[in-house]
Amino acid sequence: MTDPLDKATSQAPATLGEGCLSRYDPDALDAEDGTEFPGAAELWQQLQQEPAPKPEPQ
Structure with missing residues (x-):
């Protein structure tokens, strides 16, 4: 197992x-930097289809 602090x-x-x-810099990032997000x-x-929450009256 590798050292997590490395x-x-x-x-x-x-x-x-x-x-x-x-x-x-997006051009300098790669999979090692955690830029892979297939979903x-x-x-x-999904977030664009959800209705925005309405503020509660005070």
Whole structure:
């Protein structure tokens, strides 16, 4: 079994932008960075079909 802390000490992916606009560079990400999400399209469709919750009157 591999040491789970090995991943924590690895180098972070490249970023774009600065400050609050900083984000990971999508071209620099791969499966090792956890970018694989095969159900993303289905989840997005499901979330778009659900009605938005109505705020409760105060």
